[in-house]
Amino acid sequence: MLLKKNAKLVLEDGSIFYGHSFASDISVSGEVVFSTGMVGYPESLTDPSYKGQILCLTYPLIGNYGIPSNDTDNHGLLKNFESDKIHIRGLVISDYSSDYSHWNAKKSLGEWLKEHNIPGIFDIDTRELTKKLREKGTMLGKIVINDEDVKLYDPNKIDLVKEVSINKPCKYTCKNNNADTKNIILIDCGAKYNIIRCFLKRNVNVIRVPYDYDFFNEKFDGILISNGPGNPKMCKKTIENIKKAIKQEIPVMGICLGNQLLALAAGADTYKLKYGHRSQNQPCLMQGTKRCFITTQNHGFAVKTNSLQEDWEPWFTNINDNTNEGIKHKTKPFMSVQFHPEAAAGPVDTEFLFDEFIEKLK
Numbered sequence: 001m002l003l004k005k006n007a008k009l010v011l012e013d014g015s016i017f018y019g020h021s022f023a024s025d026i027s028v029s030g031e032v033v034f035s036t037g038m039v040g041y042p043e044s045l046t047d048p049s050y051k052g053q054i055l056c057l058t059y060p061l062i063g064n065y066g067i068p069s070n071d072t073d074n075h076g077l078l079k080n081f082e083s084d085k086i087h088i089r090g091l092v093i094s095d096y097s098s099d100y101s102h103w104n105a106k107k108s109l110g111e112w113l114k115e116h117n118i119p120g121i122f123d124i125d126t127r128e129l130t131k132k133l134r135e136k137g138t139m140l141g142k143i144v145i146n147d148e149d150v151k152l153y154d155p156n157k158i159d160l161v162k163e164v165s166i167n168k169p170c171k172y173t174c175k176n177n178n179a180d181t182k183n184i185i186l187i188d189c190g191a192k193y194n195i196i197r198c199f200l201k202r203n204v205n206v207i208r209v210p211y212d213y214d215f216f217n218e219k220f221d222g223i224l225i226s227n228g229p230g231n232p233k234m235c236k237k238t239i240e241n242i243k244k245a246i247k248q249e250i251p252v253m254g255i256c257l258g259n260q261l262l263a264l265a266a267g268a269d270t271y272k273l274k275y276g277h278r279s280q281n282q283p284c285l286m287q288g289t290k291r292c293f294i295t296t297q298n299h300g301f302a303v304k305t306n307s308l309q310e311d312w313e314p315w316f317t318n319i320n321d322n323t324n325e326g327i328k329h330k331t332k333p334f335m336s337v338q339f340h341p342e343a344a345a346g347p348v349d350t351e352f353l354f355d356e357f358i359e360k361l362k
Contacts, residue, residue, distance in 0.1 A: 276299055
């Protein structure tokens, strides 16, 4: 039986949501955001794009299928997660299921969070919390357990990408590597593992480098700018490197934060969304067509479409709020999307975009 310890979520506007702890009994602070996915919490919690955030999952039942094993693939990547650690500051849910049931489960969600020293609270009215965040926008907040108070922490004032990027380059070699095999630079701003997997299974080698690394001495055919947390304008060195790649007309593809970084390098502007897009069901329309794709997303900033230079054009648009979901150059091999074509967790409707990018490498 789960021993209920009193806990509460306190928002910066003074709102208090009372609940109980089911994970690590520490108090933390961060930016409170919500995600609407029904499943995929092992992948979401290990997504580096959530760095510095307290995540509220809107689906009422969480934990029922537990947490899978730490098995790795032939490249040393964890098969069931998107990085090697949990990146959220804390987890907020409505109904927690400690009695999990799944063929691949090895432990409960609460046990996993405790291993990573992450607090989690349940018995929270997540519907009311989400309505408040939708009305007022993303807010700072804190999880307080056993009345051990902490100061409010604002992750937006910190270079979060620096905290999630790797420290030195590493290479992943595909199974059928030969003299004709293409190589891409993966600028790691907080890259999800499935981006690497998507290239490897398409017989493309991946050279993963730190976000501020000068990679022009490496041997490569194209550049992939990964997802990541925080304000893209803080990644000044990354933007400089992308500008240099554009001048040399090296094929470039961006994902999520990578979309914003490519836009900034191309002279456009970005802004912070009211409460961001964090879900597995965002409809995106391909510009100039009637093709609509269901996408998975996790971001708090977006590109200002009307700030694009004349040689650039919007590629995808969010049908829900008409925000930008991708850009591309009209004549040169530069493209990016705000959503996640690698889709872990989420629909795989747009994974074909990796094939389009690889064609540009050839």
